[in-house]
Amino acid sequence: MQPTISTIVVDDEPYNREELIYLLQAYSSIQIVGEADSGEACVMQAIQKQPDLIFLDVEMPAMNGLQVAEILNELKKPPLIVFATAFPEFAVQAFRYEAIDYLLKPYDEDQLHQTIQRIEKRIFPTDDADRDLGTANKLGVENDGEVVYLDPNDILYIYSEEKRVNIVTSTQSFETKKTLKDLELRLSTYPFFRTHKSYLVNLHYITRLTPWFNGAFNLTIKGKDKPIPVSRNYVKALREQLEL
Incomplete structure (x- = not known):
């Protein structure tokens, strides 16, 4: 059986949430295990379901996506985060929370495809070069111009x-x-x-x-x-x- 990536989609706008879930259904590796319409609901679902991945809207009332990400990163098993927003100016802030990617609305299917490929590489590494852990099980780090x-x-x-x-x-x-x-x-x-x-x-x-x-x-x-x-x-x- 092919492994899957358990995923929660978070957006306070129902249409945006439904659109992203529809687009994600094209990927057999993505398993939608929940959706949330607020930051508070996202945190509760993340604690209960421990997903591998969360698509997280930035602009939400009460608790925005950046505040949610700060809480998620404190969990024992922090999920990967993809921020989704209509505002490109949040990109720099988003990556401070170790986001794996940043999607702009309306969603571009090519960009989403690249994001899913990046996530799959992270969660299902098959190429030793991608993992930096080869057949000798070594971790490669740069040091003074050398590896x-x-x-x-x-x-x-x-x-x-x-x-x-x-x-x-x-x-x-x-x-x-x-x-x-x-x-x-x-x-x-x-x-x-x-x-x-x-x-x-x-x-x-x-x-x-x-x-x-x-x-x-x-x-x-x-x-x-x-x-x-x-x-x-x-x-x-x-x-x-x-x-x-």
């Missing part, structure tokens, strides 16, 4: 700071142009855990979990002094992953 191939098992943690993403090993740190969400997907077969919207941690190197503030925790990584934050929403799941 360094890291064994994922040697990575302690990955974090984003001031729009930069850094990969930390026991001996070195590498800056990468890849997003944290992209790395989380590429490393999904390894024991990495999203402890915070800005941190992805290798479970094998965690040595201590310490209460911090208001239900949040800090964790200690073997050989490193820097504490790693654990958002309170992730604490229970993290303990379940770590403990017998």
Whole structure:
């Protein structure tokens, strides 16, 4: 059976919602599991259904798409987001929320096709070159004009700071142009855990979990002094992953 991409379509305008759902039905890889007419309804459905993908309108009353995206990125399993709007000026803001793409209304079928291809490549990588994880299971990162191939098992943690993403090993740190969400997907077969919207941690190197503030925790990584934050929403799941 062909795998599918569970998808929610969010737009406060019924016609726009119906049009996009109609266009998406042409793609066998897309499985519509829900639709929502508000940001609040989108968040509830995302928590309940844990979709792979959300097409998200930007301009909505009460809670706009950018505010929704900020909440979605805090989930244990953040969905991929495609923003959809009639206003191109939101594009720069949208990609700050790690959107995989940005569609303008009225929908252009060629642009939508390119978007679906990009999503399929992300979720169903078949070409090792696309994944940067080839037959040797290495992660390629650029470093001083060269490409360094890291064994994922040697990575302690990955974090984003001031729009930069850094990969930390026991001996070195590498800056990468890849997003944290992209790395989380590429490393999904390894024991990495999203402890915070800005941190992805290798479970094998965690040595201590310490209460911090208001239900949040800090964790200690073997050989490193820097504490790693654990958002309170992730604490229970993290303990379940770590403990017998």
